[in-house]
Amino acid sequence: MHRGFAVLGSxxxxxxxxxxxxxxxxxxxxxxxxxxxxxxxxxxxxGVQMVSVPQSVTGVLHGSGPTTGPACTTTAAATTAGIxxxxxxxxxxxxATCFTDTGLETVNLSGTMTISWKKATGEAAGSSQxxxxxxxxxLGNVVLAGTVSSxxxxxxTLSVAGPTAAAVTSLTGGCAPSSPLTDVTTTDTYLRxxxx
Numbered sequence: 001m002h003r004g005f006a007v008l009g010s011x012x013x014x015x016x017x018x019x020x021x022x023x024x025x026x027x028x029x030x031x032x033x034x035x036x037x038x039x040x041x042x043x044x045x046x047g048v049q050m051v052s053v054p055q056s057v058t059g060v061l062h063g064s065g066p067t068t069g070p071a072c073t074t075t076a077a078a079t080t081a082g083i084x085x086x087x088x089x090x091x092x093x094x095x096a097t098c099f100t101d102t103g104l105e106t107v108n109l110s111g112t113m114t115i116s117w118k119k120a121t122g123e124a125a126g127s128s129q130x131x132x133x134x135x136x137x138x139l140g141n142v143v144l145a146g147t148v149s150s151x152x153x154x155x156x157t158l159s160v161a162g163p164t165a166a167a168v169t170s171l172t173g174g175c176a177p178s179s180p181l182t183d184v185t186t187t188d189t190y191l192r193x194x195x196x
Contacts, residue, residue: 030194036072038063047180061088084120126152
């Protein structure tokens with residue numbers, strides 16, 4: 001179903017710096033502050049088709065802690081102590097196109113996200129505002145990255161990624177002009193914060 005992604009992935013692996021015998025410059029490893037398992041729901045308007053048209057995207061991410069156990073694993077750092085879950089909202093704009101099998105092919109979206117962090121008891125544990133961009137998305141597998149611009153964890157790097165298209169639990173529409181892809185719901189998506 002997603003043969004194009006497999007071919008693209010193989011091409012990227014062959015052209016990787018390691019495969020070409022190049023070495024990456026040494027950078028200090030980023031420290032992971034926390035990793036949260038989340039579900040997500042994204043709405044696209046007017047809807048993604050096989051031709052690129054301007055899109056508005058809105059969405060929510062939810063990582064429960066109080067009812068299903070901690071969604072987040074954290075470091076021992078005082079700034080992350082006690083965080084067990086989150087609720088987040090996001091908005092953005094940009095371009096997107098998709099294959100005939102509803103896998104998103106190209107994406108160039110950017111926007112803002114607000115995260116409300118929660119303790120295991122359900123109490124608030126702070127909030128973060130993020131500026132994000134999404135350059136690669138496939139069926140329900142949103143890969144977006146950004147920086148915490150204000151609030152808790154200011155300056156940290158955010159990444160949100162779902163491991164596979166198998167994480168999709170529902171979608172509406174396809175890629176045809178008469179039935180564009182308008183929403184995607186996933187589970188098993190991962191939100192991570194790191195600090196250089």
